Amino acid sequence: MEMTGTTEAGLIARILAGEKELFHELIRPYERMVYVTLFSIVRNETEAEDGAQEAIISAYRHLASFRGDAKFSTWLTTIAINEGRKRLRRTKGAVEDSIEEKEESHEGDYTPAPLTDWREIPLEALERKELREALRVAVTELPGIYRQVFTLRDLEELNIDETAQALGITTGAVKVRLHRARIMLQKRLVPYLKTTAPARRRFFGRAL
């Protein structure tokens, strides 16, 4: 997922200079990240796929406005988050940030077909299929503010600062939300983790 700054900056410059076909090369390493970010907000696969497409198109259209102050991935994540919030407002007809609320409508819509991305979580230690499924469900059921931080930080592996920038919150808030998200997940997954202590330690650290 990492690209060197020079290569990335060079690609962007060439795209802006007219080599539009290079945009695919620029965006490819981040496609999965955009989708997972969208999914963490809308919690609906179809909406996440559509939103990811829209976010990528939006990134292309607004590429000239990328100043390079932050990493491209952070900028792209912000676009994905905004797209997700827009879709959430549209589908719910509710106020912004209603993602914190219990989302009855989406819970009804949600189909639990496995996300490919979940197999790539640092869960090689979590051998049991049922545990992986339980974790996926547990994360899906986290309150929105915690789910977003957990997704960006622990699944997308953004650092604290990038996560804070993407969500428009302080680094302190990121740390606390992440800590609390892990504790919530821990409580939900205790029955599944009893026999996988090493995995528990690796994934949840001292929270367990």
Place this chain on the structure above:
DNA sequence: AAGAGAACGGGCACGAGTGC
């Protein structure tokens, strides 16, 4: 290779805000 300092991340205590 070893030590020093910086950077980063985790976690706790505390206070503010909110709903009952």
Place this chain on the structure above:
DNA sequence: GCACTCGTGCCCGTTCTCTT
């Protein structure tokens, strides 16, 4: 007034980087 949620500030441990 109390319980609960949330964010801020601070401290501590770990990892990384630089210097000798």
